[in-house]
Amino acid sequence: EPEVTQTPSHQVTQMGQEVILRCVPISNHLYFYWYRQILGQKVEFLVSFYNNEISEKSEIFDDQFSVERPDGSNFTLKIRSTKLEDSAMYFCASSGRGSTDTQYFGPGTRLTVL
Amino acid sequence: AQSVTQPDIHITVSEGASLELRCNYSYGATPYLFWYVQSPGQGLQLLLKYFSGDTLVQGIKGFEAEFKRSQSSFNLRKPSVHWSDAAEYFCAVGGWASGGSYIPTFGRGTSLIVHP
Numbered sequence: 001e002p003e004v005t006q007t008p009s010h011q012v013t014q015m016g017q018e019v020i021l022r023c024v025p026i027s028n029h030l031y032f033y034w035y036r037q038i039l040g041q042k043v044e045f046l047v048s049f050y051n052n053e054i055s056e057k058s059e060i061f062d063d064q065f066s067v068e069r070p071d072g073s074n075f076t077l078k079i080r081s082t083k084l085e086d087s088a089m090y091f092c093a094s095s096g097r098g099s100t101d102t103q104y105f106g107p108g109t110r111l112t113v114l
Numbered sequence: 115a116q117s118v119t120q121p122d123i124h125i126t127v128s129e130g131a132s133l134e135l136r137c138n139y140s141y142g143a144t145p146y147l148f149w150y151v152q153s154p155g156q157g158l159q160l161l162l163k164y165f166s167g168d169t170l171v172q173g174i175k176g177f178e179a180e181f182k183r184s185q186s187s188f189n190l191r192k193p194s195v196h197w198s199d200a201a202e203y204f205c206a207v208g209g210w211a212s213g214g215s216y217i218p219t220f221g222r223g224t225s226l227i228v229h230p
Contacts, residue, residue, distance in 0.1 A: 003157075004157065006157075040222075041222065042220050042221065042222050042223075043158070043204060043206075043220035043223075044220075045217050045218070045219070048211075048217065056211045056212075056217060091157060091158065093157075093158075102160050102163070103160075103218070104157075104160075105150075105157035105158035105159070106157045107155060107156050107157045108157060
């Protein structure tokens, strides 16, 4: 069964550094998403992406965040200048037709900011 | 704004016992409701979803959930738990965002511990 993959599984970085989290969505999917989960808290929506542009973003997704689909397979989340409070598990998801289609989640990248 | 409450942070059951995980939601219109499971080191996997129709929804791995509008609940059940069911379970309510995307709002999750 096709699945969403994410790399790396764990990223440790210093505060103020830039990080790029990578995701490979399911190949025929059209909608892509990033979520995050701070330890012990809820899974929170960050951004959705369709047709090479952001279709929705939450209040969390401020100017330090950006997303990109640089080629036909990868979907990346960049955090420009990391803060301690960015430490979380970041999940990528993709869905086929968007709307109410099932979102398939990757295993997540645990980001630790020191 | 939509929200989800999972009142139980941890639930411990014996293998073979029945299970019910609670979920209450708040949403202004007819909700789309989901249950996801997350095993250690894995992503979120959809167990079942409710959009409309029969309020008792069957999912994968022997799980079912019942939508009760009067109680704003969508509790997850399984008649006989297996040790492999030990995982984190997330309830979510979906809603249309202003930009036209469909975004689920998740609860905090319930950790299921299964004793042999």
